Amino acid sequence: MHTASSIGSQIAVIGAGISGIACARVLSEAGLSVHVFDKGRRPGGRVSSRTVEKDAHDFSFDYGAQYFTVRHPLFRSVTAKLADKGMVSRWPVAGEDAWVGTPRMAKLIEGLADGIDIAWGAEVTALSSSKSGWSVRIGDSDVRNFDQVVLAMPAEQTALLAGAGDPEMARRAAGSRTEPCWTVMLGFAEPLPIHEGIVKGPGISSATRNSGKPKRQGGEAWVVHADPDWSRQYLEHEPADIEQRLSERFASLIGVTLQPIFTRAHRWRYALSSSRSEGCYWNEEIGLGACGDWLLAPRIESAWISGHTLGKRIVGAGLDL
Numbered sequence: 001m002h003t004a005s006s007i008g009s010q011i012a013v014i015g016a017g018i019s020g021i022a023c024a025r026v027l028s029e030a031g032l033s034v035h036v037f038d039k040g041r042r043p044g045g046r047v048s049s050r051t052v053e054k055d056a057h058d059f060s061f062d063y064g065a066q067y068f069t070v071r072h073p074l075f076r077s078v079t080a081k082l083a084d085k086g087m088v089s090r091w092p093v094a095g096e097d098a099w100v101g102t103p104r105m106a107k108l109i110e111g112l113a114d115g116i117d118i119a120w121g122a123e124v125t126a127l128s129s130s131k132s133g134w135s136v137r138i139g140d141s142d143v144r145n146f147d148q149v150v151l152a153m154p155a156e157q158t159a160l161l162a163g164a165g166d167p168e169m170a171r172r173a174a175g176s177r178t179e180p181c182w183t184v185m186l187g188f189a190e191p192l193p194i195h196e197g198i199v200k201g202p203g204i205s206s207a208t209r210n211s212g213k214p215k216r217q218g219g220e221a222w223v224v225h226a227d228p229d230w231s232r233q234y235l236e237h238e239p240a241d242i243e244q245r246l247s248e249r250f251a252s253l254i255g256v257t258l259q260p261i262f263t264r265a266h267r268w269r270y271a272l273s274s275s276r277s278e279g280c281y282w283n284e285e286i287g288l289g290a291c292g293d294w295l296l297a298p299r300i301e302s303a304w305i306s307g308h309t310l311g312k313r314i315v316g317a318g319l320d321l
């Protein structure tokens with residue numbers, strides 16, 4: 001098996017969330033040939049945004065992560081560069097070290113992904129090793145060969161793909177649980193009569209006024225995240241039922257009768273990782289690695305550190321966290 005990372009090495013990174021993008025950037029800056037695959041349609045993974053037009057109102061929602069922390073010096077310098085380009089901004093409402101993408105959270109990932117080769121709508125369905133490296137199957141029949149492969153996705157999805165190639169990685173991933181999160185996006189014709197930008201309460205880990213974030217345009221938009229216990233309890237319920245239940249909970253939390261003109265539920269089956277580990281996983285012998293929040297902590301910044309660290313390890317440059 002070819003495992004040495006050198007100029008000309010072909011590396012597949014599976015997952016274009018922040019960890020995969022962070023890893024791909026290090027690899028590509030080191031001169032390796034990196035190809036990122038993601039089953040989604042745009043960069044971000046759990047850092048996802050959408051805009052909606054309803055009844056002559058535009059609404060902008062970040063329906064995954066609401067903000068990110070910037071604490072690590074390396075991540076701080078990356079964030080500063082994006083801030084210079086107007087792609088991220090501080091958001092003190094969430095804390096002294098809190099930032100958001102501008103004008104949407106996904107802008108953070110779009111900024112980091114600039115110039116990286118990414119195939120969208122490319123679900124990797126199987127991974128197998130051969131004498132010459134790795135065969136990556138995309139969809140039903142498209143098979144491509146690479147020298148090394150990085151899995152940059154939640155633990156449960158990593159366990160599925162790692163199984164045949166690296167039982168140790170699969171075992172660790174299978175032992176890590178990612179909590180679900182039911183989310184409801186609410187758009188209103190008028191601002192809600194409360195001052196807070198973020199509220200929390202029973203069953204609700206956060207309800208965030210998205211229209212109150214920096215550089216947002218459009219109407220009054222809120223994103224309500226149910227907490228893990230509530231989300232697990234109603235995991236298989238229909239979206240329409242979730243929209244009603246979670247909206248009612250939010251209404252009773254803030255003591256306001258809600259009359260949204262737009263309501264949409266989104267189920268994150270894998271939202272917040274609950275395990276901690278060594279930061280990233282790299283099996284140099286077989287050329288297979290893993291990164292993502294499940295290897296460090298359930299935060300955007302941690303997922304970036306995980307991917308960045310793995311990239312450095314693959315190119316042979318150590319990194320102290």
Ligand SMILES: Cc1cc2nc3c(=O)[nH]c(=O)nc-3n(C[C@H](O)[C@H](O)[C@H](O)COP(=O)(O)OP(=O)(O)OC[C@H]3O[C@@H](n4cnc5c(N)ncnc54)[C@H](O)[C@@H]3O)c2cc1C
Nearest residue numbers: 015017018019038039045046065066124271292293299300
């Ligand atoms: C509702 C919610 C709220 C959150 N709130 C915050 C917050 O406020 N602050 C914060 O710091 N963090 C928050 N987080 C956590 C944060 O979003 C994650 O820790 C981080 O985005 C994880 O990045 P990742 O690269 O590890 O994984 P992901 O972002 O999940 O990226 C994995 C990517 O892999 C792709 N993929 C998976 N399987 C395959 C396959 N077989 N083939 C191809 N592609 C595949 C997926 O499409 C996805 O794009 C929140 C998360 C959620 C869901």
